[in-house]
Amino acid sequence: MVIGLTGGMGCGKSTAANLFKELGYRLVDSDALVREHILVQPEVRAEVRRAWGAEMLNDDGSIDRKRLAAKVFSDDEARIKLENWVHPRLYARWRELLRAEPDSNWVFEVPLLFEQRLENWFDFIVCVASSADVQLARLSKRGISHALAEQRISKQLPLARKIDSADRVLWNDGTLSALREQVEFLHAELSAGRNDA
Numbered sequence: 001m002v003i004g005l006t007g008g009m010g011c012g013k014s015t016a017a018n019l020f021k022e023l024g025y026r027l028v029d030s031d032a033l034v035r036e037h038i039l040v041q042p043e044v045r046a047e048v049r050r051a052w053g054a055e056m057l058n059d060d061g062s063i064d065r066k067r068l069a070a071k072v073f074s075d076d077e078a079r080i081k082l083e084n085w086v087h088p089r090l091y092a093r094w095r096e097l098l099r100a101e102p103d104s105n106w107v108f109e110v111p112l113l114f115e116q117r118l119e120n121w122f123d124f125i126v127c128v129a130s131s132a133d134v135q136l137a138r139l140s141k142r143g144i145s146h147a148l149a150e151q152r153i154s155k156q157l158p159l160a161r162k163i164d165s166a167d168r169v170l171w172n173d174g175t176l177s178a179l180r181e182q183v184e185f186l187h188a189e190l191s192a193g194r195n196d197a
């Protein structure tokens with residue numbers, strides 16, 4: 001079983017994904033893979049430097065993600081260019097992971113699952129959602145201003161569309177234990193083979 005887990009930025013995808021992990025699922029965090037395996041590749045650094053200049057790199061040659069984010073979330077052409085470098089590498093990594101353990105239960109955290117039409121990778125798609133107020137409050141607690149959050153969110157499909165397209169929605173306005181209960185309930189259903197949406 002390969003679960004694709006998506007949702008709004010800051011709605012609780014990582015939190016929910018870790019609850020699946022506690023239940024024995026193998027976890028793939030796409031943002032972390034991009035950060036730790038793809039943006040560090042010399043050819044990706046070189047592309048970024050060639051396109052937008054040495055100011056996109058830190059003194060040690062690594063990508064300055066804050067600067068890169070400021071560029072790509074204010075310039076659609078730049079964002080699409082970056083996605084075109086990063087996404088094929090990300091999917092190649094996914095393929096390797098799945099090939100190594102085809103029979104495991106997997107949960108893939110994928111912010112742009114619907115935007116990039118990645119539905120066919122997954123047996124079951126979960127959307128983690130919360131109200132806009134809770135979402136922005138949680139992001140602001142993590143040091144992400146409303147303005148920055150709104151800018152990124154505006155580059156994603158509206159949450160309502162993700163909710164409509166998912167097989168299941170985990171509503172995360174409440175406590176961690178309320179989220180855990182929903183994850184455990186879904187896991188029990190999926191394990192019993194009753195996975196109708």
Ligand SMILES: CC(C)(COP(=O)(O)OP(=O)(O)OC[C@H]1O[C@@H](n2cnc3c(N)ncnc32)[C@H](O)[C@@H]1O)[C@@H](O)C(=O)NCCC(=O)NCCS
Pocket residue numbers: 008009010030031034035039065066068069072079082083086110111112113152155156
């Ligand atoms: C622009 C980058 C360098 C900013 O890095 P930063 O550490 O600030 O953010 P991080 O990667 O942890 O992403 C946080 C959230 O931003 C949102 N986000 C990231 N990339 C995108 C994008 N291309 N479009 C819309 N939202 C995005 C997602 O909700 C994600 O969960 C980085 O996000 C990046 O390389 N993005 C392009 C790759 C991508 O599309 N990743 C998503 C894979 S599904």
Ligand SMILES: Nc1ncnc2c1ncn2[C@@H]1O[C@H](COP(=O)(O)OP(=O)(O)OP(=O)(O)O)[C@@H](O)[C@H]1O
Pocket residue numbers: 007008009010011012013014015016031111138139142172173174175176177179
């Ligand atoms: N039910 C909850 N109760 C309290 N805090 C929560 C709850 N769910 C998530 N959080 C907190 O809200 C913040 C955002 O959650 P999380 O990182 O899981 O979201 P995300 O959707 O993965 O975010 P991003 O899109 O930025 O990757 C985190 O600081 C997390 O600890």
